[in-house]
Amino acid sequence: MKLYVGLDVGLEETSICIVDGEGLTVREVKVSTEPEAIRSAVEGCADRLDRVGVEASSLGIWLYRELQPAGLPMIVVEARHMRVSLSTMRNKTDRNDARGIAQMMRLGWYRAVHVKNIEMQKMRSLLANRKLLKRKLIDLENHIRGTLRAYGLMVGAVGRGGYEARVRELIEHSDPVFSMMIESMLDVRRAIFEGYERLHKVLLQVVQHDAICRRLMTVPGVGPVAALSFKVGVDDPLRFARSRTVGAHFGLTPRRHQSGTSIDYEGRITKQGDVAVREALCEAAASLLLRVRKWSALRAWGLRIAKRSSMLCAIVAVARKLASILHRMWINQTDFHVGFGAKVTQRLRLRPAQ
Structure with missing residues (x-):
């Protein structure tokens, strides 16, 4: 029978809970927060482990990098998703948190985080x-x-x-x-x-000395900080199936609320994902709209939004569009063309790099 492990990581000690496929507790133990100690604690059942879950944090990422090469099926779970799941427990303890994480691994009700190299x-x-x-x-x-x-x-x-x-x-x-x-x-x-x-x-x-960043900087308004921030935030462009989903990944799409017979409406942007990338994209969009004087279809599209709505809404919209454009330029290895406009995410006609 497959086993599932939950790790509640602390600065000094880590609580470990191992459950089987039926949710029964096989073992509970607390060890020091060291890869060797954690590996020794699950060594007896390593051949039956299916998932080992840990919350996304600095220590969690470190343990993932140390334990994944050792053969443990490590999964880093999104902190917000895990917090909501564990909040259903009446008592907040390290032992209960480890149990909850183990049950999340067993049920598969989690959202994995992409771990950067x-x-x-x-x-x-x-x-x-x-x-x-x-x-x-x-x-x-x-x-x-x-x-x-x-x-x-x-x-x-x-x-x-x-x-x-x-x-x-x-x-x-x-x-x-x-x-x-x-x-x-x-x-x-x-x-x-x-x-x-x-x-x-x-x-x-x-x-x-980075060819990808130099290519991204061909977009008006995108400077060195914005280019490097976007590259670091995306890490692997192939993990996004569509370029239009990149903006949503960084929290630049409106929040939607719909329940029963209530009015289905869209609110402010979600502000989820990497804050640094979202800020860099918004700064690049503001620079494109307010400082860059060279004409481009993207800038004209943003200014039309600002005219009928507000400059702040236009900056967010252009930032979301920039995320799609930069991702597609990265995938296709192409430079920016001034003709990119409102339909750029539907028809990404890119000019090949010289």
Whole structure:
């Protein structure tokens, strides 16, 4: 009889539950969160294991990469789907969570997560670290601006390179204690800015030597960050049967509600999937509509939507269209053509790369 395993992973310990095809518990044990310990716990029944489920998390992805090559049929389950399933249990314990995951594996009521390869995971870490430093840099600059404003010192419009010199000019004749406080903040800002510059330079070098990213950048508005974010988010383009489903995967399609005799309506976008990719696509769409001046059918289509609805709706619609276009360009290995318009997802007539 086939067996099914549920792993409730913690920082130090992992609860393991093994059930058979009828749902009866075969074994329950708690071991340290190490691949060797988990493999030893299920070694006696390894030849009968059908599915081993683990929740999508940083530790779950790590255990998947370590245990999958060892022959265990690992499955990473979507966290949102698993949370809803386990919420039906009255008591929230590690033991009950492991039981619930094992039953999900037995019933097949789960949604598997695509696990990216290690290289894509490194690029994702690069994008996340760069974004974090950029956000902290902006927060720190705004905090310094607010502190100076309370004393009537206005930084004004200044570039990031000349920001520190402008602040030092304002505090030149200030109180020594106040100057020391601002200079300490500037020292921290300088360190963050240097780290951000290094990561951004690495990102540009990666994109420069990546043929796929360079091809995606032929689309107006799509820059290095958006191209690399999309490539990392998709990872394997063949896992999408149709290009038009890529936008839905990243949460750019409207949420639909229909129940019984109630009105069937569409709400706001679902905002599911990779947040970083969705933000990158929306930024690229905004750049295409608001900054790019070169005509294209895609831009004209978006501006028509903005005219009859709003610019925000047009940005989301163009972002969803961009997801389909970028995916099809990746599949067909073709460059962008300015004639792509509203029917691009139905008739993707792409110009072959030279």
